[in-house]
Amino acid sequence: MLMVIDNVLSKDEVRECRRHLDQADWQDGSHTAGTLAAGVKQNRQIDANATIAVELGNHIVRRLGSHPLFISAALPEKIYPPRFNSYSDGGHYGAHVDGAVMPLPGSHGTLRSDLSATLFLSEPEEYDGGELTIETAFGAQQIKLAAGDLVLYPSTSLHRVEPVTRGTRVCSFFWIQSMVRDEGKRSLLFDLDQSIQGLTPRQPKADPDILQLTGVYHNLLRRWAEV
Structure with a gap:
């Protein structure tokens, strides 16, 4: 399931984010690429341990935690700390697949990458090219x-x-381990949840059909979730 989620950050938040990023120390992004990806990666990134990267990443995670569409679609169990990249002067990243299991910074834990996310921090008219092409x-x-x-x-x-x-082109990117690793099951839960949310305002409070559908949703989540 490929999904666009609007307004994760407001325009004012984007401007404040860009103000800090424009003053940050950007480094060659190939240093963080794997053996195969390094040959097709040409961009710049901010050190993941830099104070500004950590602070802005935490702000993004807080916004995601209160965004109902993101929660419904991703059913997040873990979120990799957001990173930041910049492309210009022909910068690009050739075809690749993200790593399956990643060590979580600052812990002994790992994250299984079920979902990838790109948060755009430049307006489309600010640059030519730079499309994220997903097969x-x-x-x-x-x-x-x-x-x-x-x-x-x-x-x-x-x-x-x-x-x-x-x-x-400036973006933030990160990965999510979902409570439901199977994409088909996660899509079914999303469709069911969105239907319940769409029907609820049009029905009386404690409508028995809505209650039954909600019960079905939670019982499926209980059956499929890995927590």
């Missing part, structure tokens, strides 16, 4: 969103960032 069962989907919007997609997907030929 899906229905063909390649090109994503270029407004600043503050996020795309969520399966980490199993082959994807790439097209060359940026003008301007600068």
